[in-house]
Amino acid sequence: MLYIVIAFLWTSIWLYLLLGGADFGAGIIELISKREHKSKTRHTMYRVIGPIWEANHMWLIIAIVILFVGFPKIYTTMSIFVHIPLTAMLLGIIARGTAFVFRNYDAVEDRMQSIYNRIFVYSSAITPFFLGIIAASTVSRKIDVGATNFLSAYVDSWLNSFGIAVGLFTVCICGFLAAIYIIGEVHSSDDRQHFIRVAKKMIVAAFVAGGLVFIAAHYEQIPLLDWIFGHWIGSLAIGAASISLIFLWISLSKNRAILIRLLAGFQVSMILLAATYIHFPKIILLKGGASLSLVEDAGLNKTIEALAWALLLGSIFILPALFYLIYSFEKKKGIAH
Amino acid sequence: MDDFLAARSQMALSLGFHIIFACIGMVMPFFMAIAHYKWLRTGEQVYKNVTKAWSKGVAIFFATGAVSGTVLSFELGLLWPTFMEHAGPIFGMPFSLEGTAFFIEAIALGFFLYGWDKFNPWFHWFTGVIVGISGLASGILVVAANAWMNSPAGFEYVDGKYTNINPIDAMFNDAWFSQALHMTLAAFAATGFAVAGVHAFMIKKGKNINFHEKAFRIAAIFATVAAVLQPLSGDISAKDVAKRQPAKLAAMEAHFKTEKEAPLIIGGLVDEKANEVKYAVKIPGLLSWMAHGNSKATVTGLDQIPKNYHPPIAITHYAFQVMVGLGMLMLSLSIIYFITLAKKRSWLRSPWLLNLFILAIPLGFIAIEAGWMVTEIGRQPWIIYGIMRTVDAVTPMPGIVYSFYLFTAVYVSLSIIVAFLLYRQIKMVGRIYDI
Ligand code: HDD
Ligand code: HEM
Ligand code: HEM
Secondary structure, X not given: OHHHHHHHHHHHHHHHXXXXXXXXXXXXXXXXXXXXXXXHHHHHHHHHHHHHHHHHHHHHHHHHHHHHHHOHHHHHHHHHHOHXXXXXXXXXXXXXXXXXXXXXXXXXOOHHHHHHHHHHHHHHHHHHHHHHHHHHHHHOOOEOOOOOOHHHHHHOOOOOHHHHHHHHHHHHHHHHXXXXXXXXXXXXXXXXXXXXXXXXXXXXXXXXXXXXXXHHHHHOOOOHHHHHHOOHHHHHHHHHHHHHHHHHHHHHHHOOXXXXXXXXXXXXXXXXXXXXXXOOOEEEEEHHHOEEEOOOOOOOHHHHHHHHHHHHHHHHHHHHHHHHHHHHHHHHHHHHO | OOHXXXXXXXXXXXXXXXXXXXXXXXXXXXXXXXHHHHHHHHOOHHHHHHHHHHHHHHHHHHHHHHHHHHHHHHHHHHHOHHHHHHHHHHHHHHHHHHHHHHHHHHHHHHHHHHOOOOOOHHHHHHHHHHHHHHHHXXXXXXXXXXXXXXXOOOOEEEOOEEEOOOHHHHHOOOOHHHHHHHHHHHHHHHHHHXXXXXXXXXXXXXXXXXXXXXXXXXXXXXXXXXXXXXXXXHHHHHHHHHHHOHHHHHHHHOOOOOEEOOOEEEOOEEEOOOOEEEOOEEEOOHHHHHXXXXXXXXXXXXXXXXXXXXXXXXHHHHHHHHHHHHHHHHHHHHHHHHHHHHOOXXXXXXXXXXXXXXXXXXXXXXXXXXXXXXXXXXXXXXXXXXXXXXHHOOOOOOOHHHHHHHHHHHHHHHHHHHHHHHHHHHHHHHHHOXX
């Protein structure tokens, strides 16, 4: 039963990264686009993401609920020691979620629109940045449960070059996912060429940020290289991701929408797999060698069992409905034009 | 302000903000479903317009409710880690089911908002109903979690350890039914009166009368029926509290001395030092009757409860008075409305009736906030009643005060923007749906 719960947890994080990530990324692309492309990005994105917008962000809530019900120790340790970036991320979520709705539902179009847009694009970048920082803090061995002063307990746990590099990398990944996604959704070949260029830029940016992650890891004495290449799964995942990147680059120029989506999704999944598999079942590495584990620090059996049933039961309802939602809006798109 | 107080205030602020959006998100889909149904049945364009206008408003509330709820699910840990570490595995069941309910709600909302003219009309209507049902389910589930804090169940507490956990028993604790019933009715009454009042205002201004009258009627029926049932359900709650949480009941009533034939105290100023209520109206025996169904029964007073387990008395008492007072006002207005419908149709357009409904716009929401203050403050000093004290649950991180200031600023600005947006929506109704 425990492994069912863990699978759900991983899947929620994975889907949040892919779907939520593409969603954040759309804002990031809008942020870096020149004025004439901004509104194109905005409208395309609203058309395709609008119907599933709420659902994209539910994955985060599912992951959090799984954590606090099934793995309370992990949830509370994070809540205490990475309080500050969690709060920053929450502020980003509030700003982004409300700005998205405000700009699409304000009955009057006037100067307010540009304020909503600005809030939206900046929070689209800030939120995944802090998500990345939070993720980095779980493996950087900087969380010190015995710390006695404010800085070492609540700031050093997350504020370091490795965290910042992972944050930037996450932002780039989101932008990359969104660019790939939008390519399949625009119709004129000019637009398509534009978003292909954006996607290529994002790949380069992600590549550079990925390099920064390794450099920062080295600097912070985090044995990232050993972790990834010390185990065949890690090497395989990263190897597969790199090879598929080459395919992706080629298919981009040939503009095969479905294939490049699959490849991009595959890459990001491989990166997440490499990042999580290496330490499994440990999920938080603490300062001084201790760690929190999904297996040892799970809640009691009774709770895990109930949680697993609730999740299984839930997915019987949710998954078909979600697929039907995505499928029908995908199908109706043709008609709407 | 110290950090402990800041944490409590931040929690209260976030919940107080969320509840407004949650109630609207829970109830409006039902209003929409009725209007939508009428449109599908009669083909009258005005009903379609009502549905569409409402659904725009709901989208704003829904998203604001969703982000404030997301914040809450983190805040439980950010502010009360010790509580969550022990409570999470016990009272988590309703939260995990709630996750499913939210998800279904979000999916159905996607179909509903973006599905106009794209699907079979009845399928589209049905997705709207699903939004309502799953919203209601999530409300009930989360209240069941809160009820567990008032009436802990589903575990054994031995030597500071929580053993023998049974999440199902925890969910169906003694308080869940009375609280869930009362909360659901409250959501219908509050949202119903607020919506009806806004349309009453537009009727009075003489704009799009047909549109606003149809909308008013749907909202008013829900509101008034709920408002009539509300005091009955409140009575169930009060009896329940008397049994489970005598300290809370005593604080609600500012009932200092244990006595037989206890009087109901209305109004007055609470003096917590002198243990008395000044200038109050006292109705002999009524409290005994309300709490135990017998006007001779003994009601436990605060004198029976150790001082360090007293909740803040004055606030709890005042909040309770506000809730009950507003409940009575809403009940009276409902009765007037029923008389109008049955006997005096001509009153329907009379300015005084419309004015009463306009005045009632905020009442339900004020009552909801007051009711939650009763429940939450009346439970103090406990976070899990009788098991864990709130001070022992708070985060060790210093500086929560700044977090509180920050969230206050965010919530205040959000409220202003939402109000501004709604004002613009309502103002545009005439232009968009002019018929
Ligand atoms: C429209 C809102 C509204 C109205 C008119 C009333 N209430 Fe209420 N009340 C609530 C909205 C509410 C609430 C916000 O929904 C609470 C908070 C917790 C809960 O379950 O419901 C609540 C709690 C609450 C409690 C505490 C329950 C607990 O702690 O477990 C009691 C005893 C009552 N109410 C009693 C009444 C009575 C006797 C009313 C007579 C008119 C009344 N309420 C009207
Ligand atoms: C939405 C309606 C609610 C409102 C307006 C509300 C209001 C409040 C208030 C005023 C406090 C501070 C009490 C004090 O410190 O004196 C508080 C505390 C708290 N509430 Fe609620 N509450 C609501 C619902 C809930 C629900 C549904 C839950 C959990 C499932 C919950 C969990 C908590 C917790 C954990 C605290 C902090 C600890 C404490 O003070 O007891 N509340 N809430
Ligand atoms: C009495 C208290 C509460 C009630 C009645 C309530 C009810 C609701 C409802 C009906 C929604 C759906 C959103 C909408 O339709 O606008 C919602 C959203 C949400 N609530 Fe609450 N809630 C309460 C307290 C809480 C608490 C304490 C938490 C956190 C632990 C929470 C977490 C959430 C989350 C995560 C969402 C977003 C889900 C979505 O995207 O639909 N709620 N709430």
